[in-house]
Amino acid sequence: MLAELLRGLKTTFKMLIDKPVTYQYPEVKREVRPRYRGHHELKRYDNGLEKCIGCALCAASCPADAIFVEASENTDEERYSPGDRYASTYEINFLRCIYCGYCEDACPTEAIVLGKEYDISYATRFEAIADRDALLKNSTQGVTPQKTEPGVYTRSVPEMEDPKDY
Amino acid sequence: MDSALFWEMFIKALVLILVLLTSFAYLTYYERRGLARFQSRVGPNRAGPAGLLQPVADAVKLIFKEEFIPGEAYKVIFILAPILTVVPAILITATVPWGGSFMIGEREVSLVIADLNVGVLYIMSVASIAVYGVVLGGWSSNNKYAMLGGMRSSAQMVSYELALGLSFVGMVLLADTMNMSEIVEAQRNLWFVVIQPVGAVVFFIATLAELNRSPFDMPEAEQELSAGYNVEYSGMKFALFFMAEYTKMVSISAIIVTLFFGGYRGPGVDAIWWLGPIYMFAKIIIILGLMIWIRASWPRLRYDRLMAFGWKILLPLSLSLVFITATGILLEMMWIVPLLSIVAGYIAVQSINLSLRRKANAR
Numbered sequence: 211m212l213a214e215l216l217r218g219l220k221t222t223f224k225m226l227i228d229k230p231v232t233y234q235y236p237e238v239k240r241e242v243r244p245r246y247r248g249h250h251e252l253k254r255y256d257n258g259l260e261k262c263i264g265c266a267l268c269a270a271s272c273p274a275d276a277i278f279v280e281a282s283e284n285t286d287e288e289r290y291s292p293g294d295r296y297a298s299t300y301e302i303n304f305l306r307c308i309y310c311g312y313c314e315d316a317c318p319t320e321a322i323v324l325g326k327e328y329d330i331s332y333a334t335r336f337e338a339i340a341d342r343d344a345l346l347k348n349s350t351q352g353v354t355p356q357k358t359e360p361g362v363y364t365r366s367v368p369e370m371e372d373p374k375d376y
Numbered sequence: 377m378d379s380a381l382f383w384e385m386f387i388k389a390l391v392l393i394l395v396l397l398t399s400f401a402y403l404t405y406y407e408r409r410g411l412a413r414f415q416s417r418v419g420p421n422r423a424g425p426a427g428l429l430q431p432v433a434d435a436v437k438l439i440f441k442e443e444f445i446p447g448e449a450y451k452v453i454f455i456l457a458p459i460l461t462v463v464p465a466i467l468i469t470a471t472v473p474w475g476g477s478f479m480i481g482e483r484e485v486s487l488v489i490a491d492l493n494v495g496v497l498y499i500m501s502v503a504s505i506a507v508y509g510v511v512l513g514g515w516s517s518n519n520k521y522a523m524l525g526g527m528r529s530s531a532q533m534v535s536y537e538l539a540l541g542l543s544f545v546g547m548v549l550l551a552d553t554m555n556m557s558e559i560v561e562a563q564r565n566l567w568f569v570v571i572q573p574v575g576a577v578v579f580f581i582a583t584l585a586e587l588n589r590s591p592f593d594m595p596e597a598e599q600e601l602s603a604g605y606n607v608e609y610s611g612m613k614f615a616l617f618f619m620a621e622y623t624k625m626v627s628i629s630a631i632i633v634t635l636f637f638g639g640y641r642g643p644g645v646d647a648i649w650w651l652g653p654i655y656m657f658a659k660i661i662i663i664l665g666l667m668i669w670i671r672a673s674w675p676r677l678r679y680d681r682l683m684a685f686g687w688k689i690l691l692p693l694s695l696s697l698v699f700i701t702a703t704g705i706l707l708e709m710m711w712i713v714p715l716l717s718i719v720a721g722y723i724a725v726q727s728i729n730l731s732l733r734r735k736a737n738a739r
Contacts, residue, residue, distance in 0.1 A: 211725060211728050211729050211732060212725050215673075215674065218673040218674055219669065219670075219673050221673070222414045222415075222669065222672045222673040223414075223669070225413070225414050225415060225416045226413050226414050228416055230412075230413070230416050230417055230418045231416050231417075232416075232417050232418050234418070234421075
């Protein structure tokens with residue numbers, strides 16, 4: 211009996227010497243896993259044009275019906291994305307979203323990506339609906355619409371590498 | 377009684393109460409931080425630097441909470457019960473010496489409030505009053521869980537009080553006095569824990585039960601009684617129960633230190649009087665750390681085993697320790713005492729092992 215009791219004391223004493231395993235959350239944020247599915251982000255190309263072409267495949271694939279996309283025509287004077295069309299309305303309702311990542315899989319241009327942000331809270335239901343600008347906020351800097359030379363950005367789906375695992 | 381004596385007593389008592397209440401507040405902080413570290417956490421560190429203002433935050437929260445008295449409760453006793461628990465917890469330290477004496481002008485001031493020649497008896501009697509608060513609180517709440525908690529705690533305290541008192545007897549025999557200051561003086565050369573190591577262990581176990589601390593926290597077992605005798609209490613009345621419990625921890629640790637670990641004695645105390653309280657507090661903090669460590673490590677005893685342990689193991693063991701101590705003193709062979717008491721402790725442990733094995737086989 212005594213040996214078991216002392217073993218118990220030894221176990222907790224080891225914990226006392228060890229460093230605590232907890233993170234001091236608001237100050238220290240823990241790095242998420244590579245495949246973590248957090249808040250959505252809409253991506254841009256390096257030249258600032260949006261990747262999203264407004265095809266609404268993400269909305270079609272969404273099991274929770276959280277995504278709403280409306281497309282409009284691009285012109286060379288006011289170009290948002292390569293190709294003919296761009297998403298003039300892009301809304302995700304985060305109260306419906308289940309973070310399954312099907313939209314990311316369905317996207318032909320890798321425009322919609324589930325990022326690493328998990329600190330998502332809102333005070334009203336309207337704040338839960340993220341529009342185009344909110345989703346584009348975190349991607350690389352760039353301004354749309356841009357004025358571009360005619361006949362350059364005709365291909366809507368880019369040539370992409372095979373997806374890499376981490 | 378001249379007025380100077382009155383003021384001396386008054387100021388000493390006031391300082392002691394203030395010190396006890398502050399140490400109660402910071403004991404909760406110490407326990408929460410300590411427990412957290414034992415569980416690989418950090419503990420409260422938000423309020424103030426390193427969480428040092430956490431006790432203040434807790435106090436403010438408890439004061440501003442609603443004081444709810446159940447409609448079916450016996451109001452007078454319901455209000456009286458927390459007071460009955462907290463007063464003995466503070467009173468009990470009156471005979472504990474916190475240091476030697478020093479001179480203010482012509483007057484010699486000793487750092488003990490009441491230097492009673494029956495200090496040990498005083499401590500025993502005051503310690504047993506604390507049961508009343510708990511059992512009355514449990515009964516007057518008119519709640520099944522509170523009632524069960526109160527009954528359990530009274531049964532537990534009464535049975536462990538015996539072992540506690542008998543461990544006192546051994547120390548009284550060794551020191552040949554019931555005066556706490558003289559018991560400390562008797563340990564000038566050798567702490568009593570060396571002469572009677574098993575006695576110290578028995579005393580420590582009995583005080584854990586007396587304090588309703590883990591692993592004997594049966595009266596306030598959250599999992600089975602939801603909170604024990606204080607289910608119906610809230611706000612300041614709950615804070616008083618809480619305060620009683622933690623103040624008792626401090627005062628009982630002080631008594632353990634006085635009886636077994638040489639009290640305020642340490643190197644250089646005779647020359648510099650203010651080292652006494654510092655040594656005392658250092659030793660108390662170590663004993664409290666041990667209590668926290670035990671709380672973090674061991675599971676709660678089952679209730680029938682708790683009673684069996686108290687009556688069938690601790691009581692015979694402490695009786696035999698008294699016998700061994702008396703024999704050693706009578707034969708004037710003090711070396712026989714630690715030897716025989718360790719043998720007695722070994723027999724006790726083996727008998728627990730035996731009974732546990734028999735229970736396992738019977739299943």
